Amino acid sequence: MAARTVLILLFDDAQSLDVTGPAEVFAGAALCQGPRPADTYRIRTASLDGGPVRTSSGLTLVPDHALADAPTPHTLLVPGGRGTRRPDPRLTAWLREHGPRAPRLVSVCTGAILLAEAGLLDGRRATTHWAYCDRLARDHPAVEVDPDPIYVRDGNVATSAGVTAGIDLALALVEEDHGRDTALTVARHLVVFLRRPGNQAQFSAQLSAQTARREPLREVQHWITEHPDDDLSVESLASRARLSPRHFARAFQAETGMTPGRYVDLVRLEQARRLLEDTSDGVEKISRTCGYGTPEAMRRAFARTLGASPAEYRRRFCAPGTRTPGRRPSESRTS
Incomplete structure (x- = not known):
């Protein structure tokens, strides 16, 4: 089985944990495969011009590619953060063109707002961080916003709530791709629950x-x-x-x-x-x-x-x- 490319979008004022949390899960799954890590995930990052981005916490991330040169992904992951409040129109345009080509489209936190701006959530059920669900519903009435779950799957599109919910969603995807044992090993390594089910409320x-x-x-x-x-x-x-x-x-x-x-x-x-x-x-x-x-x-x-x-x-x-x-x-x- 060929490795699934996971492409993570980077932009200024992204939430760093929305990037690194899922990345650590997918990378951990690759390590679990021993001598055959190439059969799991190939993680790549990309920004608009290929230059470094500064996250909302001040952490600087250096991408692997410019978006124009990025490989076609199996899983396209869009993080959230302050940078989604006034997104660069070029980023939205790229998502509108390339998002539908990805077999699996994933957002963490307010990354759902970017997907909605690109029209990729129209007619779909979705969620985002509880503090932004009203905005998502108001600005994008074609999206069926569910404010309760920590993540929502609708066809090949998966959206999740804030920060740690991105880890939960990534673990669910690993379990779907490679089985419960692999996901459990990753969860134990990261010292997190194997899986908080997506239907679990954002507010415990x-x-x-x-x-x-x-x-x-x-x-x-x-x-x-x-x-x-x-x-x-x-x-x-x-x-x-x-x-x-x-x-x-x-x-x-x-x-x-x-x-x-x-x-x-x-x-x-x-x-x-x-x-x-x-x-x-x-x-x-x-x-x-x-x-x-x-x-x-x-x-x-x-x-x-x-x-x-x-x-x-x-x-x-x-x-x-x-x-x-x-x-x-x-x-x-x-x-």
Whole structure:
């Protein structure tokens, strides 16, 4: 099998991690192949004129090519960053002409804005960094913008949310191209999750809630995340924080922006979704592991928040080896 060329576009004020994160994943996959690295990925970078670019962090990157001389890629990757706010028209024109020729088109963060400017997302479902989803939808009404997932696949086009989501997407592509073992080896080397599924919300429970200012409340937040199957009643959590239940409930909501009960619900739901997606454990076992107690309680939580039963959710996003692609169920963002 011939190596897949991954061409990464470079431009001034690009986000450096949008470039280097996916590049490290693809490079790691090549290293995993031992004496046959040429069978995996051939990574190349290119800027408009072939000259160095200065990223938004001040890091200078030296490309391999000018865009006019760049090899035809299998995977064309467009990073995000401040440089996408007022893109060079020549870059947009190049994407408009050459983007459709790539068998796989990928953006990280606000790189989706460049793809949209070039008309490459029209009629497609896409995402970008949560802070720019409204702008993408407003400026490009032909794009179906989904602000929730960390990445979205629509045919041969894949768009992802901010920074680390580009690593998640790159790992998913490696798993698709070379199997789970290779992707797992890369993930272990980079000390990241093998795969946060693309349908996972950009806001996890920990990001949806603010981090409490006071140490006892922060410790409680961490305890909830690590022990979803424990007694997480207000009384128990208040005792852990050494506060009265009434004082604890008021302070937790004031400092995190949500009630203790809502935070517990989000943590349990997030854990249950991950286990349904990544394991073959039965619903009864998962309901116990995540603190629901019974499959019926877990079913009610899924129906209330995701509009789907655990069994239906698993059919759409099933465990490795039996995975079938699907759309993410709608999810309430209310707290």
